[in-house]
Each structure stands twice: as C-alpha cells, then as structure tokens.
Amino acid sequence: MSSIKTTAIKRKRQMSSLRAGENISLFLMTLPGIILFLCFAYLPMAGIVLAFKSFRPRLGIFGSPWAGLKNFEFMIRNATFWLTVRNTLFYNVIFLFIGILGPLAFALAVNEVRPKRAARVYQTLTIMPHFVSYVVVSVIVFAVLSADSGIIGNFLKDRGMAPIVFYSEPRYWPWILSIVYLWKHIGYSSIIYLGTITGISDEFYEAAVIDGASKWQQIKHITMPFLRPMIVVLAIIRVGGMFSTNFDLFYQVPMNSGQLYPVTNTINVFTYNTLRNSNNVSLSAAVGFVQSVAGFLLVVGTNRVIRAIDPDLAMF
Amino acid sequence: MIKHSSKRITKRRHRPLEVGWRANAIINVFMVFIALSCLLPILLIYISSFTAETAIRQHGFSFFPAQWSLNAYKMLFEESFHQIVISYRNTFVLTVVGTVLSLFVMTMYGYAVSRNTFKARKALTFFAYFTMLFSGGLVPSYIVNTTIFGLRDSYWVLLLPSLVSAYNIIVLRTFFSSADNSPIIEAAKIDGAGEFRIYAQIILPISKPALATIGLFTAIMFFSKWFEVMLYIDSKSKWTIQYMLQRVMQDIQYLRSNPELLMSEEGAEMLMNLPNESAKMALTVLTMTPVLAFYPYFQKFFVKGLTLGSVKG
Structure with missing residues (x-):
C-alpha cells in the first residue's frame, strides 16, 4: 500500500478525466424525464395560445386563425363563468380554514390521547377515507343522502317526515361538500403536523411544567410556535391554489347534477363541461388561460410575500 | 434514571406531561366519534353489498339489514x-x-x-x-x-x-x-x-x-x-x-x-x-x-x- 498522499493525487487525476463522460451519462439518465415533461407539460403550456385563437380541429392548435380577445369577451359575458369564479373562491376560503384547523386540532388531540394504542387505532381509521377514490366517495354520499334509500331519508321516513331530495336542493351542498372534504382529508393531513409535534423534545414541556404551565399554555407557547412555519407554508400553498378546485369533489360527489350547479359548479368543472359537453373549445381555453395565469401569479406573489416576512419559509 | 423509575411507581397516577384523566376522557369521546364517522360510511357500503335487494327497496340502506344475501355479487x-x-x-x-x-x-x-x-x-x-x-x-x-x-x-x-x-x-x-x-x-x-x-x-x-x-x-x-x-x-x-x-x-x-x-x-x-x-x-x-x-x-x-x-x- 502506498502513502495516503499519493493515492489522493492519483484519485484526483482519475476523477477529472471521468468528469466529462460523467456529465453525459447523467444527462442521458434525465432524458426520459425531459422528454415526458416536454410532451405533456411544456407543449400544453405552449398550447395555451389556444385562448387567443378560434380553434379549427383540422388546422390544429398552431395553425388555427387568431381571434384576438374575442374568446375572452365571450367569457366575460358568460354568466356561468362568473358563477364558477364565485363558487371557486368561496369554497377555497372555507377549505383554507377547515383544511388547516381541522387536521391541526386532530393532530394535537391524537398526540395527547391515552392509551397510545387507542391513538394508533384512531389514526388508522381516520386515514381510511384518504384511501378511497372520489368515485367511491360519491357512492358513499349517495348511500347516505339518496331520497329513496339513503340513511337520512329512512331516518326521516321512519319518523313520518318527508325525505329531503338532497340531489335537487342546492342549499345543503355547501355544507355537504365541506363535510365530505373534511371527512376525506382530516386524518391524512394531520400526519404532517403530528410528525412535527412528536419531534418536539420533551425537555421543553418538562421545563414548562416546572414553571407551572397548564397543558393549554404548553400548547399555546411551545407546540404552536414549532408548528407555525408549517402552517404558514400550507396556508400559502392554498392561497396559491385559490383559483382551482378538486375536480373529483365538485363533479363526482354531486354527480354532476344540473340542479345543483348554482352551488357546485367551479372553474374546473365548467372547463370540463364546456369542452366535452358543449364542445366549445375556445371558451373553455379562455377560462383555462385565466385560471392558469391567475394561479401562477398567486403562487409567485404569495411566495414573494413570505420571503419578505421570513426568507427561510419561501419555497423558491 | 430517576425519572424512569419514578414513572414506573406513579404509573396509575397523573403524570405532569399528560392531560388530566377528565380531559383525556373527553378527547377519547371525540376521537371515537371522529373515527366512527370515518369508518361507518365505508362499513355501510360493505353491509349494503350483502343485503337482499328487496330489503333495500323496503327499508333503504341499513347497518342492520332485514335480510342478508349474496345475490348482489352473484x-x-x-x-x-x-x-x-x-x-x-x-x-x-x-x-x-x-x-x-x-x-x-x-x-x-x-x-x-x-x-x-x-x-x-x-x-x-x-x-x-x-x-x-x-x-x-x-x-x-x-x-x-x-x-x-x-x-x-x-x-x-x-x-x-x-x-x-x-x-x-x-x-x-x-x-x-x-x-x-x-x-x-x-x-x-x-x-x-x-x-x-x-x-x-x-x-x-x-x-x-x-x-x-x-x-x-x-x-x-x-x-x-x-x-x-x-x-x-x-x-x-x-x-x-x-x-x-x-x-x-x-x-x-x-x-x-x-x-x-x-x-x-x-x-x-x-x-x-x-x-x-x-x-x-x-x-x-x-x-x-x-x-x-x-x-x-x-x-x-x-x-x-x-x-x-x-x-x-
């Protein structure tokens, strides 16, 4: 064995001759990903010019004639568009609160509850709804709400009351959709908080107990400060997504019922229905354009705000 | 060491880092409620799939069906x-x-x-x-x-x-x-x-x-x-x-x-x-x-x- 020094020099020389080939191999490894991103993310991004064209299927996206802002004029005069904007913002504001406070409260409670074995059972059961698809959720909601055979309908019928026809009564749906949303996400979303809570050292709490802090004070002054960065980041991500909604929840759970549109139609559902059912590519593209651009600006804007508050929390 | 042994002795008594038994009971009740509301709707689907169609026609979906049956799968x-x-x-x-x-x-x-x-x-x-x-x-x-x-x-x-x-x-x-x-x-x-x-x-x-x-x-x-x-x-x-x-x-x-x-x-x-x-x-x-x-x-x-x-x- 030669001395450490000569091996080091030998190693260095070998390395530098390898670097050039190394970069080519590494690039080749990213190539499948690059091609997929180009085809299915970047090409559609370029296709966003559709919003400024009057689309002719035979001429394709880039061959179709320009239409200026005509598609947007159509969009602005479309009453349904404004309805979907209102609904989208309405639900996102509600989900911003319940989507953060619900899982947070759940995580705090699960962390305290005894015995620990029960805590694990509670957690496993509340995570369960995350693992059924929204198609299945729509069947479950149907089994509970259906006027003919649903659980609630039967309960009312047994007491001699008329069953509520939920699927044609818009006024219940803001509640139904919020409950379904919370039901599906509370357990799963709490995992991320719980991870942080269990990571907090016991020493903090022991010191607080010596100083006579109550459990409530411990949560307020120890647990919450640890969770705050995460809550801020999650809230920001939600603000960034203010213009889009979960298609499955708003399309599949109300079963695309026309009578419920006033409270269930959101931008994503509208874009789909305009594309597939009315075959109005241009209008749909204009709505999609507004959604994409607004979403992008919101993400970049909120990120800038965070950066001003605390650079460590910024995403980029 | 001392902490560990004292924990063992006071096993049945309230430890300062934990919530009191009354609070714990209340939390448990809430947790059972949330866990059940996550489990039961899914369970309802399983039960309904084993319920006779006539029972569903008459009484709707139920956790306690009037008549069980494998007919649905058949x-x-x-x-x-x-x-x-x-x-x-x-x-x-x-x-x-x-x-x-x-x-x-x-x-x-x-x-x-x-x-x-x-x-x-x-x-x-x-x-x-x-x-x-x-x-x-x-x-x-x-x-x-x-x-x-x-x-x-x-x-x-x-x-x-x-x-x-x-x-x-x-x-x-x-x-x-x-x-x-x-x-x-x-x-x-x-x-x-x-x-x-x-x-x-x-x-x-x-x-x-x-x-x-x-x-x-x-x-x-x-x-x-x-x-x-x-x-x-x-x-x-x-x-x-x-x-x-x-x-x-x-x-x-x-x-x-x-x-x-x-x-x-x-x-x-x-x-x-x-x-x-x-x-x-x-x-x-x-x-x-x-x-x-x-x-x-x-x-x-x-x-x-x-x-x-x-x-x-």
Whole structure:
C-alpha cells in the first residue's frame, strides 16, 4: 500500500478525466424525464395560445386563425363563468380554514390521547377515507343522502317526515361538500403536523411544567410556535391554489347534477363541461388561460410575500 | 434514571406531561366519534353489498339489514363478469407498469440532479419545478394529446402523461442529496463503475424507504384513475375498474335528470343494463377493497414519506 498522499493525487487525476463522460451519462439518465415533461407539460403550456385563437380541429392548435380577445369577451359575458369564479373562491376560503384547523386540532388531540394504542387505532381509521377514490366517495354520499334509500331519508321516513331530495336542493351542498372534504382529508393531513409535534423534545414541556404551565399554555407557547412555519407554508400553498378546485369533489360527489350547479359548479368543472359537453373549445381555453395565469401569479406573489416576512419559509 | 423509575411507581397516577384523566376522557369521546364517522360510511357500503335487494327497496340502506344475501355479487358477476375482469386487468396492468416505469424515470432524474458534479443540475431542477408553478390546463393538454400525439381512445394516454411528477422528483432529489453518498460513489468510480451502474446497483438498493413511499403514492394514483378514462377513452375494453363504477353512477344520474328517457327504447335499455342498488354496492366493494386491505401495512411508510416531503427542495 502506498502513502495516503499519493493515492489522493492519483484519485484526483482519475476523477477529472471521468468528469466529462460523467456529465453525459447523467444527462442521458434525465432524458426520459425531459422528454415526458416536454410532451405533456411544456407543449400544453405552449398550447395555451389556444385562448387567443378560434380553434379549427383540422388546422390544429398552431395553425388555427387568431381571434384576438374575442374568446375572452365571450367569457366575460358568460354568466356561468362568473358563477364558477364565485363558487371557486368561496369554497377555497372555507377549505383554507377547515383544511388547516381541522387536521391541526386532530393532530394535537391524537398526540395527547391515552392509551397510545387507542391513538394508533384512531389514526388508522381516520386515514381510511384518504384511501378511497372520489368515485367511491360519491357512492358513499349517495348511500347516505339518496331520497329513496339513503340513511337520512329512512331516518326521516321512519319518523313520518318527508325525505329531503338532497340531489335537487342546492342549499345543503355547501355544507355537504365541506363535510365530505373534511371527512376525506382530516386524518391524512394531520400526519404532517403530528410528525412535527412528536419531534418536539420533551425537555421543553418538562421545563414548562416546572414553571407551572397548564397543558393549554404548553400548547399555546411551545407546540404552536414549532408548528407555525408549517402552517404558514400550507396556508400559502392554498392561497396559491385559490383559483382551482378538486375536480373529483365538485363533479363526482354531486354527480354532476344540473340542479345543483348554482352551488357546485367551479372553474374546473365548467372547463370540463364546456369542452366535452358543449364542445366549445375556445371558451373553455379562455377560462383555462385565466385560471392558469391567475394561479401562477398567486403562487409567485404569495411566495414573494413570505420571503419578505421570513426568507427561510419561501419555497423558491 | 430517576425519572424512569419514578414513572414506573406513579404509573396509575397523573403524570405532569399528560392531560388530566377528565380531559383525556373527553378527547377519547371525540376521537371515537371522529373515527366512527370515518369508518361507518365505508362499513355501510360493505353491509349494503350483502343485503337482499328487496330489503333495500323496503327499508333503504341499513347497518342492520332485514335480510342478508349474496345475490348482489352473484348478479354482478353473472351480468358483467366479462367487463369486471377486463376493467380489473386494465387497472392492475396500469398500476404495476405505471408504478415501475414512473419510479424508474423519476429516480434517474432525481438522482442525476442530486449529483453536485452534474453541470445541468440547477437548470434541470428548475425545468421540473416550473411544471408545478404553471400548467397549460385541461384544454391545451386535451388538444395536444388528441391531435398531436393521437392518443384519443389509446391506453397510453392513461400511462404516459402521469409518469413524471415534479413534486416526487424533488422529494427524491432531497432524499438522494441528504444521504451523503459521495464517498461510495467516488469509490465505485475508481473501481470503474459507470454512472448507470452506480445508480442501479448502489443508489437504488440504499434508497428503499424513499422508493416505497413514492411507489405507494404513485400506485394509488394509478389505481384511482378514472378522469382520464372519461376524457379520452371510448371503447369499453380499455375501462378501468374505477371508471366502470363512475359510469354506473353517471348513467343513474343521467336517467334521473331525464325522466322522459325511461319511456324511450334507449332509456329502457340503459336501465336494464344498470346494476340494482345492492349490485352497485358490490361493485363499489370490488373497487375500494384492494387499497383498503393494504394501507394499514404501509402506514409507517407514508408517515415517514410525508415528513420526507416537508424537507425543502
């Protein structure tokens, strides 16, 4: 064995001759990903010019004639568009609160509850709804709400009351959709908080107990400060997504019922229905354009705000 | 030491770090309520699938059915056995092939951009990251996929666009660079191993926890696919199990909102082909059971995985 020094020099020389080939191999490894991103993310991004064209299927996206802002004029005069904007913002504001406070409260409670074995059972059961698809959720909601055979309908019928026809009564749906949303996400979303809570050292709490802090004070002054960065980041991500909604929840759970549109139609559902059912590519593209651009600006804007508050929390 | 022994002695008494027994009882009551409200609706579907159709007709869905029966499954298999087998096969092929290919493409990408000797790492990280910030949206994607790639009614449309996820790539990159592998990599290179061999024989085997987590998320994503089927697929031979169920629900809603259809021939035929209430529940059971049977075993993986994702990219 030669001395450490000569091996080091030998190693260095070998390395530098390898670097050039190394970069080519590494690039080749990213190539499948690059091609997929180009085809299915970047090409559609370029296709966003559709919003400024009057689309002719035979001429394709880039061959179709320009239409200026005509598609947007159509969009602005479309009453349904404004309805979907209102609904989208309405639900996102509600989900911003319940989507953060619900899982947070759940995580705090699960962390305290005894015995620990029960805590694990509670957690496993509340995570369960995350693992059924929204198609299945729509069947479950149907089994509970259906006027003919649903659980609630039967309960009312047994007491001699008329069953509520939920699927044609818009006024219940803001509640139904919020409950379904919370039901599906509370357990799963709490995992991320719980991870942080269990990571907090016991020493903090022991010191607080010596100083006579109550459990409530411990949560307020120890647990919450640890969770705050995460809550801020999650809230920001939600603000960034203010213009889009979960298609499955708003399309599949109300079963695309026309009578419920006033409270269930959101931008994503509208874009789909305009594309597939009315075959109005241009209008749909204009709505999609507004959604994409607004979403992008919101993400970049909120990120800038965070950066001003605390650079460590910024995403980029 | 002292702390430990004192804990053992005061086992039955209240410890200062825990909530009092009264608060604990209240929390337990709440937890039982939440856990049951998550469990019971899903249980209702299982029970209803084993309920006699006449019992559902008379009393609706119930946790305590008047009459149990296996008829729903019998009927479902008799009437649509062929379609169920096809849809199941499609779903499983899609899930397995999709997850394997997806992990392969994403780990190669994530590994390459985690190497600090790679000159294009910053540019390629941003190339992936940007797709999270901005997207063309539904319409351009639909037009590009159908007119440029000709993927209308093609099985590939369910697979290819979903293979890469920028989020997963960034999580993988964080994982690869947080574990400092550079000494092993340098050593392997001295021994003459190429980049691909280092990735396949050294990096992948030591990254099993990350692969399990991302693999699980990806598998569930592929297993739940129905929207793309609704958007692109026409032939029944390419349906997934989720879409088969979605289609049943869609047809029911369609008939309900167009009652005059029931008089027509088309409507009557549609109604005849629709499974009855209990068979619908049986189909739902077939759709959700594969994932529900597995997730408790993977719980520790995705708990870890979500914490993994919280590491800043």
